[in-house]
Every structure is written in structure tokens, then in C-alpha cells.
Amino acid sequence: MLLREVEYAKPGSVAEALELLAANDGARALAGGQTLINVMKARAASPDMLVDLNGLAELRGIELAGDGTLTIGAMTTYTELMRSAEAKARPILGEVCATIADVQVRNRGTIGGNVCSNDPTNHLPPLMVAVGATMTVLGAGGERDVAAEDFFLGVYMTAVGPGELLTRIAIPAGKKDGFAAVTLGAEGTCICNAAATVNGSVRVALGCVDAVPVVIHADSPEGVADAVRAAAIDPPSDVHASADYRLHLAAVLATRAAKEAAAR
Amino acid sequence: MDVSVTVNGTTYARDVEPRKLLIHFLRDDLDLTGSHVGCDTGNCGACSILVDGTLVKSCMLLAVQADGAKIETVEGLSENGELTALQQSFNEHHALQCGYCTPGMLMSATALLRDNPSPSEDEIKKALQGNICRCTGYWNIFDAVKAVAK
Numbered sequence: 204m205l206l207r208e209v210e211y212a213k214p215g216s217v218a219e220a221l222e223l224l225a226a227n228d229g230a231r232a233l234a235g236g237q238t239l240i241n242v243m244k245a246r247a248a249s250p251d252m253l254v255d256l257n258g259l260a261e262l263r264g265i266e267l268a269g270d271g272t273l274t275i276g277a278m279t280t281y282t283e284l285m286r287s288a289e290a291k292a293r294p295i296l297g298e299v300c301a302t303i304a305d306v307q308v309r310n311r312g313t314i315g316g317n318v319c320s321n322d323p324t325n326h327l328p329p330l331m332v333a334v335g336a337t338m339t340v341l342g343a344g345g346e347r348d349v350a351a352e353d354f355f356l357g358v359y360m361t362a363v364g365p366g367e368l369l370t371r372i373a374i375p376a377g378k379k380d381g382f383a384a385v386t387l388g389a390e391g392t393c394i395c396n397a398a399a400t401v402n403g404s405v406r407v408a409l410g411c412v413d414a415v416p417v418v419i420h421a422d423s424p425e426g427v428a429d430a431v432r433a434a435a436i437d438p439p440s441d442v443h444a445s446a447d448y449r450l451h452l453a454a455v456l457a458t459r460a461a462k463e464a465a466a467r
Numbered sequence: 468m469d470v471s472v473t474v475n476g477t478t479y480a481r482d483v484e485p486r487k488l489l490i491h492f493l494r495d496d497l498d499l500t501g502s503h504v505g506c507d508t509g510n511c512g513a514c515s516i517l518v519d520g521t522l523v524k525s526c527m528l529l530a531v532q533a534d535g536a537k538i539e540t541v542e543g544l545s546e547n548g549e550l551t552a553l554q555q556s557f558n559e560h561h562a563l564q565c566g567y568c569t570p571g572m573l574m575s576a577t578a579l580l581r582d583n584p585s586p587s588e589d590e591i592k593k594a595l596q597g598n599i600c601r602c603t604g605y606w607n608i609f610d611a612v613k614a615v616a617k
Contacts, residue, residue: 204488204507204526205486206486206488207486208484208485208486209485209486210485211468211485211529211531213531236527236528236529236532237509237527240488240509240526240527240528240529241508241509241527244507244508253485253529255532257532304597305512305596305597305598306522306575306578306579306593306594306596306597307512307515307522307523307524307527307575307597308509308524308527308597310521310522310523311521311523311527311528389596390596
């Protein structure tokens with residue numbers, strides 16, 4: 204398929220990438236491209252310039268600190284996360300990445316691209332919220348840390364503003380996590396998903412039921428379904444699922460994820 | 468933009484529009500029509516190739532992104548007209564009917580076997596998840612890969 208004409212820039216540093224993004228209104232960062240190239244085919248997005256972040260070593264890599272905190276470069280691919288010995292410090296990360304699309308997509312798609320596109324059907328936004336991730340955003344004004352709960356602002360919108368980049372994601376140590384999803388086909392479009400973390404009480408982040416992940420708290424996995432029903436969620440209806448069915452799935456999947464988390 | 472790639476051992480230098488997808492560069496500019504366009508939406512996997520040893524769908528990369536890369540396509544699998552063991556196994560197991568998905572299947576299975584020479588049936592299925600076949604029902608393809616697994 205023929206894309207609309209577009210300029211292409213391959214910066215040699217993050218600083219240069221930021222300059223290109225800030226200097227060109229129609230510029231857009233190109234991460235793995237497994238979403239962006241496709242929406243450009245459909246012309247749902249038509250950037251004037253692509254600023255290719257592939258090749259920026261500063262944005263790659265996974266580090267494990269002494270306190271168990273994982274720091275993951277935004278351009279780290281799903282495959283790298285699945286294979287990383289360090290990332291095993293929070294096993295749910297690799298496990299969820301392994302359920303995204305297929306080998307080819309996982310080889311190119313990145314954690315940063317997934318969260319920055321903030322498609323409500325993506326798996327990583329609710330997961331980042333559940334595990335209490337901190338996103339580091341860099342722009343001309345300097346660097347700032349944004350809690351995952353405050354990072355997702357709306358459908359396809361995040362705290363990363365014009366001329367800014369997500370550079371890395373920090374995830375605290377922890378093992379008691381769970382994830383459950385209903386998708387079209389084994390790894391297709393998501394209808395509803397839930398990521399849970401147990402740390403004394405249960406914290407669940409639901410995806411696909413609102414523009415941004417919805418956080419639910421409960422004392423135990425048994426109380427999660429009622430907490431979901433009490434949360435006044437108003438999920439959208441679409442060709443794949445009615446609002447009622449999505450709400451039903453939300454309670455079921457939140458409970459499943461919470462039970463998995465508690466059993467670890 | 469100037470792009471230089473090495474495909475199956477041959478280096479090509481071309482002037483390429485940034486909007487051109489890698490699959491179209493291979494097929495239209497380099498006349499390497501072994502890799503197919505099935506869906507053009509990143510779902511079917513018929514355009515799967517190896518870029519610097521990594522399996523990708525070449526309809527979801529721009530040609531300019533491959534500048535400097537070493538690319539392997541289905542045309543590069545056989546040597547001196549000799550099929551690889553995997554290709555021979557596809558033949559023997561009737562792992563294709565119309566053949567449209569076959570280039571992508573072969574590249575995905577090649578990537579799997581390089582990474583994991585003794586995959587289980589489950590690992591074979593997962594490795595081929597990004598490749599759609601509408602003729603075979605997949606079983607003969609799994610059998611063909613299994614037969615060359617160590």
C-alpha cells in the first residue's frame with residue numbers, strides 16, 4: 204500500500220530527536236511501527252515527518268537495580284523483554300508481552316510504542332498502572348516522572364506532549380501479579396483485559412472499558428467482582444462486544460487476574 | 468533517499484521514497500517477488516523476511532529503515548538450486564496448496580529452527596502464529612517443520 208508522502212529522519216541522539224519533533228509540527232516519533240505504519244496505510248494518521256527512534260541505544264535496554272527496580276528503555280522490544288534475565292524480576296512483564304500479536308510483531312514492537320499509542324485495547328497500559336510503573340518523559344524543558352495512573356489521558360493520548368518523548372519506564376520489584384484478557388482469536392484485538400497486583404490488598408487495572416485504564420481496589424480477590432460492579436464503569440459497545448458483555452467480562456477477568464496474583 | 472541493503476548476499480543501492488514499504492522495495496525495485504503481499508495490514512505474514520537475523524513483516528517497515536541491513540528472503544534459502552531440508556520437507560509433507568503463504572511460512576520456520584533447533588509442536592504453532600494459511604489447515608505445515616526439528 205502506498206502511504207501519503209512523508210519525510211523521514213533518523214536522529215543520532217535523543218537530543219536530536221527532540222529537536223526534530225519540536226521543530227516540525229507534523230512530526231511524529233516512529234518506534235516499532237507495528238501500529239503507526241498500519242494507521243498510516245489507512246491514512247488514519249498522516250504525519251509530515253517520521254522521526255525514527257530505532258538505532259538510539261540510549262532508549263534501549265533493561266537494568267535491574269539493587270532494590271529490585273527495573274528500568275526499561277522505551278525502545279525495548281517485547282521479544283527483548285520476554286528474553287531478558289533482568290525482566291524476570293517482575294515475571295508478569297514477559298508473560299504479558301508473550302501474548303501480544305505474533306513473533307514478527309513482538310520482534311519490532313516496543314514497550315514505549317505500546318503505552319504511548321494508548322490504544323484502549325492494548326495490554327500494557329493497564330499492566331503499567333497495576334504494577335505501579337513510573338514513566339520518564341523528556342522534552343526541551345527537561346525530564347519529569349509521571350506515575351502510570353496519571354500517564355494515560357485519553358484514547359491515543361498520554362502525558363507525552365508535543366516535542367516530548369517517553370524515554371524509560373521504572374517498575375518496582377514484585378511478583379504477585381496476574382493478567383487476564385479476552386481477545387478475538389488467541390492474540391487478536393482485545394475485548395477486555397485486567398491486570399492485578401496483590402500487595403496486602405488487591406489492585407486491579409481494567410483495560411478496554413474506558414478511554415484510560417480503570418483502577419479497582421478490593422480487600423481480597425473474592426471482593427473484586429463486586430468492586431468492579433460498584434465502580435460505575437460505562438464501557439463502550441462495538442462490533443465485538445456490547446457494553447453489558449464487556450462489563451460482565453470486566454468482573455470475570457478482574458477476578459481471574461486477582462486470583463492469579465494472590466496465588467503467586 | 469539513498470538506501471543500501473544486502474539481500475541474500477547481494478548489495479543493492481537505490482534511491483527510495485521514504486513512504487515506500489520494505490515489501491514493495493523488495494518486489495518492485497529489486498524484482499525479488501518471492502515475498503508476497505497478502506493482506507497489507509500486518510496480519511497475514513506472507514511478507515515475512517529476516518532483517519539482520521530478526522523475523523519481521525516487511526509491510527510494517529519502511530524501506531529506508533532497512534538502510535545498511537542484511538536481509539534474507541525466501542529466494543536466499545536454497546543454494547545452487549538445492550532446496551533446504553525445510554523446503555524439501557514442505558514438499559514431502561504437502562505443506563502447501565496454493566503456495567501464497569509459503570514464503571512467509573518458510574522464513575518464520577527458518578527463524579524458529581535457527582533459534583530453537585528442537586521445537587515442540589506447541590512451540591512450532593506459536594512460532595507460526597503470525598502466518599496465515601487458508602488452504603492447508605496448518606497440520607501439514609506443522610508436520611513439515613516437525614520432521615526437520617532435531
